[in-house]
Amino acid sequence: MQVVGYRTETVEHAPALLLASGGTVEDEPLTPGTALSFSLGDRWCAGAVDGDDHYACDRPGSPYCDQHTSRWPCARCTGDCDLPLSNCREEHAVYLAAFAPDVFKVGVTKSHRLETRLREQGADRAAHVHTVSDGRIARQLEAEYAEEIPDRVRIPTKIAGLDGAVDDAAWTDLLTEFDIIGTYTFDYGLDLDVRPVSETLLSGTVRGVQGRVLVLDRGGTTYAVDLRELVGYGVTQEATDRRLQSSLGSFP
Incomplete structure (x- = not known):
């Protein structure tokens, strides 16, 4: 096997x-x-x-x-493309994800996959901050936010926080900069x-x-x-x- x-x-x-x-x-x-x-x-x-x-x-x-x-052709896209894929034209969500204790990232995904994408990444908490009409706009926003908020978190960093909890104060402070559409909390047991x-x-x-x-x-x-x-x-x-x-x- x-x-x-x-x-x-x-x-x-x-x-x-x-x-x-x-x-x-x-x-x-x-x-x-x-x-x-x-x-x-x-x-x-x-x-x-x-x-x-x-x-x-x-x-x-x-x-x-x-x-x-x-x-994946979109992996490092920053929104300077001509929407080459059919799903680029679908509605997208921009989100923030939190990994214990105080590691945060910005990301994008098709709107209908938002919760699935967050679970795939193993996020402890998340916030939906934008809904936009296509992937290009989403990537442009992600690139803008990525100047201050990382757009990826490595697996060793995630493992390092598995026994901890999200820093409430740091997470709340980050969210004050955005108009929140919805929030998520995950418990993996x-x-x-x-x-x-x-x-x-x-x-x-x-x-x-x-x-x-x-x-x-x-x-x-x-x-x-x-x-x-x-x-x-x-x-x-x-x-x-x-x-x-x-x-x-x-x-x-």
Whole structure:
């Protein structure tokens, strides 16, 4: 089997890993309490997924080789385009997202995907600050705000705040600069009192998933796993026996 993708939690779907074998893709649920017992082997290109079908690739690039790496054309757009994609002309939302304790970002998405996008990113809180007629206007606003508010947050930064809470004063202070259309508060049920240890593994009991971060309990330690870092690995159904980092709380 090979890990060929993952699905973050949304309103419609529970989080899951996508495992492929013999050209077929199956879900491996990542719901709280699920016991995972996979060992990671070699890593190579995850190929392509189309519904339940998997098109394998044996090239060494991971998680994808050059032929299977898709580059989102809007990723670094600042609104100086000619609306090249059909969905550029859809209504867009500009939002602010908060990650504990005091990391904030600005972002844009199609209006109908707003809550889904926030969950995909693992935001703790968010505020919808603009609704505009197309993606170009949204990107122009994002670029303007990004001069003072970051437009991306790295996974290690998100992991560093998983055991904390959003700084209410800092978040409220930021929002005073905007006319708020709506706000969101998310609870991913992790209930952490210590920061999890960052690792790449797939064995343990699922505590929960926040954005693309899988949180596992194993051997008295809680681990945080970037799901993207699992994509491309060949896996076998047995718990890993490699030596892992442990938190100080795991020792008597």
